[in-house]
Amino acid sequence: MQTNNKGSFSSIRAFLCDPFRMFGVVSVILLLLLTVAPAKDYFSQWRSYQRQYLNLIRNRGDAVTLLRHFQGGIQQIWIPQLGVIDRCQTCHVGVAEASLADVKEQPFRAHPPIPHKLTEFGCVICHRGQGAATTVSEAHHSKMAGEEPILPMRYIEASCGQCHHEPLEGTPKLNQGRLMLARYGCVNCHAVTLPDGSTMQGTDNPPPLTHIADKTTREWIYAWLKDPTSYSASSTMPNFLFSDADASDISAFLIANSTPQPGDSMAYSATSSGSASDSSAGAVLYGESFCASCHATQNEAGNLVGGDLGPELTNVGTKVKPGWLMAWLKDPHTYDPTTKMPQYRWTDQQLQTLTAYVAGKTDPDFVANVHLQPATQAQIAHGKKLVIEYGCASCHEITGIPKPDNFAPDLSRIGSKPLVQLIFLPGMEQSLPAYLAEKIRQPRAFGPSLHMPKYSFSTSQIEDLTTALLSFTNRSFTLPPNLQIPAVQDTNYRPAGQAGQLMANINCLSCHRINGNGGTMAPDLSWEGSSVQQPWLDTFLKNPNTLRPTLIRRMPKFNLTDSERTVLTNYMMTVYQTPAFERDEMPLSGYSPDLVEKGRQLFYSKYACQSCHIVNPNQDKGYIGPTLTTVGARLNAAWIFHYLKDPQAIRPETIEPNQHISDDDAQALTAFLMTQKTIAGQGAK
Amino acid sequence: MIFAMLLSAAVSGCDHKKALPPALTAKATGTAIVVVSGDKQLGSPGSQLPQPLILQINDDQGNSVTGAIVQLAGPPGVAFTPQQILTDDNGQATFKVIMGGINGRYELTASSQDAHGKTFSLTIPEFAAGYQQEVGYEVNQKYCSRCHNPDSTSEQVSNYDNLAVKPHRFSDGVIYNNISETDLTTIITHGGAAMNRSALMPPYGWTLNKAEIQGVIAYIRLISDPPYVAPGVVYQKH
Numbered sequence: 001m002q003t004n005n006k007g008s009f010s011s012i013r014a015f016l017c018d019p020f021r022m023f024g025v026v027s028v029i030l031l032l033l034l035t036v037a038p039a040k041d042y043f044s045q046w047r048s049y050q051r052q053y054l055n056l057i058r059n060r061g062d063a064v065t066l067l068r069h070f071q072g073g074i075q076q077i078w079i080p081q082l083g084v085i086d087r088c089q090t091c092h093v094g095v096a097e098a099s100l101a102d103v104k105e106q107p108f109r110a111h112p113p114i115p116h117k118l119t120e121f122g123c124v125i126c127h128r129g130q131g132a133a134t135t136v137s138e139a140h141h142s143k144m145a146g147e148e149p150i151l152p153m154r155y156i157e158a159s160c161g162q163c164h165h166e167p168l169e170g171t172p173k174l175n176q177g178r179l180m181l182a183r184y185g186c187v188n189c190h191a192v193t194l195p196d197g198s199t200m201q202g203t204d205n206p207p208p209l210t211h212i213a214d215k216t217t218r219e220w221i222y223a224w225l226k227d228p229t230s231y232s233a234s235s236t237m238p239n240f241l242f243s244d245a246d247a248s249d250i251s252a253f254l255i256a257n258s259t260p261q262p263g264d265s266m267a268y269s270a271t272s273s274g275s276a277s278d279s280s281a282g283a284v285l286y287g288e289s290f291c292a293s294c295h296a297t298q299n300e301a302g303n304l305v306g307g308d309l310g311p312e313l314t315n316v317g318t319k320v321k322p323g324w325l326m327a328w329l330k331d332p333h334t335y336d337p338t339t340k341m342p343q344y345r346w347t348d349q350q351l352q353t354l355t356a357y358v359a360g361k362t363d364p365d366f367v368a369n370v371h372l373q374p375a376t377q378a379q380i381a382h383g384k385k386l387v388i389e390y391g392c393a394s395c396h397e398i399t400g401i402p403k404p405d406n407f408a409p410d411l412s413r414i415g416s417k418p419l420v421q422l423i424f425l426p427g428m429e430q431s432l433p434a435y436l437a438e439k440i441r442q443p444r445a446f447g448p449s450l451h452m453p454k455y456s457f458s459t460s461q462i463e464d465l466t467t468a469l470l471s472f473t474n475r476s477f478t479l480p481p482n483l484q485i486p487a488v489q490d491t492n493y494r495p496a497g498q499a500g501q502l503m504a505n506i507n508c509l510s511c512h513r514i515n516g517n518g519g520t521m522a523p524d525l526s527w528e529g530s531s532v533q534q535p536w537l538d539t540f541l542k543n544p545n546t547l548r549p550t551l552i553r554r555m556p557k558f559n560l561t562d563s564e565r566t567v568l569t570n571y572m573m574t575v576y577q578t579p580a581f582e583r584d585e586m587p588l589s590g591y592s593p594d595l596v597e598k599g600r601q602l603f604y605s606k607y608a609c610q611s612c613h614i615v616n617p618n619q620d621k622g623y624i625g626p627t628l629t630t631v632g633a634r635l636n637a638a639w640i641f642h643y644l645k646d647p648q649a650i651r652p653e654t655i656e657p658n659q660h661i662s663d664d665d666a667q668a669l670t671a672f673l674m675t676q677k678t679i680a681g682q683g684a685k
Numbered sequence: 686m687i688f689a690m691l692l693s694a695a696v697s698g699c700d701h702k703k704a705l706p707p708a709l710t711a712k713a714t715g716t717a718i719v720v721v722s723g724d725k726q727l728g729s730p731g732s733q734l735p736q737p738l739i740l741q742i743n744d745d746q747g748n749s750v751t752g753a754i755v756q757l758a759g760p761p762g763v764a765f766t767p768q769q770i771l772t773d774d775n776g777q778a779t780f781k782v783i784m785g786g787i788n789g790r791y792e793l794t795a796s797s798q799d800a801h802g803k804t805f806s807l808t809i810p811e812f813a814a815g816y817q818q819e820v821g822y823e824v825n826q827k828y829c830s831r832c833h834n835p836d837s838t839s840e841q842v843s844n845y846d847n848l849a850v851k852p853h854r855f856s857d858g859v860i861y862n863n864i865s866e867t868d869l870t871t872i873i874t875h876g877g878a879a880m881n882r883s884a885l886m887p888p889y890g891w892t893l894n895k896a897e898i899q900g901v902i903a904y905i906r907l908i909s910d911p912p913y914v915a916p917g918v919v920y921q922k923h
Contacts, residue, residue: 114816153786170819170900171816172819611847611848621848622844623847659888659891
């Protein structure tokens, strides 16, 4: 065997030692090696996709056009100022071919229509991933060295948010997520700085705790801290998962730290208002005052009914002391100067009735099992330590504890956080969106010492929030400033003078918007003085009857005195005027019957206004727009004329379509509408 | 030979996967599947549908059946939790549906077996809206649905009953599938009268921009029932 081996070995040596043979062999090897490069190129993934694409389009009706558009080889979009080098179109060959919309298999599908051109922004700005890569795994899934994998489709709206900081029509998740960041007070602890330098502000308006003992009991605070949602399902306060002892200590500290304030409480006697008639009177007053426009209550079916501007009142009697409630209803600004609740000017008898009714909304089970021992000094001190540790003062005003700065991690660039900096839970998907969603869902699972509270969000709410967080990227700070579209910020407009005080007192800006400041529940009043006639405004404030019968949120009656109403209407008629036209440029009456008749015909035939408005209640039915039965006594003629000409120019939010009405037609319609001064169209006949 | 082994392993692997679902055994059988709620929802690509899909199994008397098996299947990319389930005490089965990554119409198939082991099924359409359709949906919610949707809610009362000429529901494919893109654009832009239709439909060309009008049409096409098939392009399978 050995000899045999030796023999073959020597023969190989003999073979190789011949320089010609050696040269031949090496040449062959070299040639083979040289073929590797073109072969690797020929068998590359993208070439295979391009061949498949050509096969796919061959049998289509528009094959010639598609073939003419097709370019082989590596395709690249290069936009230096955005830092974009995208070769995605090398495989996604048909991405710009609108006619391929029916193709379902990737990578050949056409991109669905969006407002941007592919050549202006490229692909990775929205989809993330590695644009320069030419294999699927590198382009879509690479996580090495801080590279971003592709963004899952369900969070794609986050990419719009890198430039668009205002709400967009096509991005409901992003809009909702941003609203939630403000509404649930996320941004009270976590700073979020936008590329334009502004910071996000909370809209949750948490109550001050400086004199909380005037308002509620230690038992209620304890039960509330333990589980806010069991008191009110719509609560924006999260659950901090406190132990019994910790909740007890914090409640002890808050009560001990509270300083009583004169005017926080009134003498309220339950005995004088316990009868059944009073209770129904309370319900009537609650309804008449339209409390439900802002406050929700749970009905028998368990559904919340009412607005969400103020707190839910289903069990409020369990929370507040009746004496405090009555003082609050008399003037809420005494307890909380920044409250959105208006002062209603109820009589003492009405206050008694309403207090009895509202205080009767109780859930005795909520505090039934809470039995707290009187607090010791050590407990109070421990409670204070916890209040500081958990950053309660980030949201609430607490005597002796300043609002902490940078309490929680800054989230301004959270959407670009590298994966290597994240610690994942065992078994969870290793991606940034999954991390963010899980962190919101169960924050304490990521470490026992974390202080982040737990919200009870639904899956879709978590998706919305994650979308909003993913929009805070590094890229949004490096994009050219001319691409950034900032959100419209509220102005700090406040009405001036005596009327201003009155408007602050009944908190007009909680619901109405004036000069860019205020709520959006009710109509914008910036140009109310041009719009309405003063006598109508005065009557309306005296007894606000709704103009739109289908609305459930309505203007309450504030029981203003005659002189208060005069001050208010004078101010509004003088100050809130549009610069677009002169209010009195058209008369309130005296139009020729011919013109009125022409207007009537235009109203009913050409413009078919009766589909949405009622002029004659006996025949018209439409109720999408306000009833126009007495519009001639409500609106100014010039306002009607200009509104008809271009509704959106005067009220950008209105759904009344701009019908491009000619001056003559608008004049005739105005004349017809101005004759509608009393109900049933008597004025017109 | 190695290839053959790999092939057989792959085949057996497939078999194994197919054999996985019958971990549940039906305790009862029905003859029909009905949708309780959650069909024809508008979701977004890659996301869970806003409402769960609730199905009910009925017997031939129309009574609900408890303990019957319900399975869901759908196009690639669609995920269900759970994939199959036994009906509860009310004869109902509740599924969470996560849509695929592409926008468009998705047809899910719910199936169950009757007493003879024969499979019966029901097709359930769901919709995933892309950017354009989402814009259309928002415009629809603000402007169109007040008249075009006859269903009233406490938040938004429908104007449908007040109109002398009744508008069509946007999902009414029998009507809308026969109106071309150009004609729809004209009706929305210039009003119903421009196309010799109801003058109660006002013109929106000076209120909505082009993209919004395109969006509304894309939305109408998406939710159309029967489904809309775009004319023109001939697509043969090769």
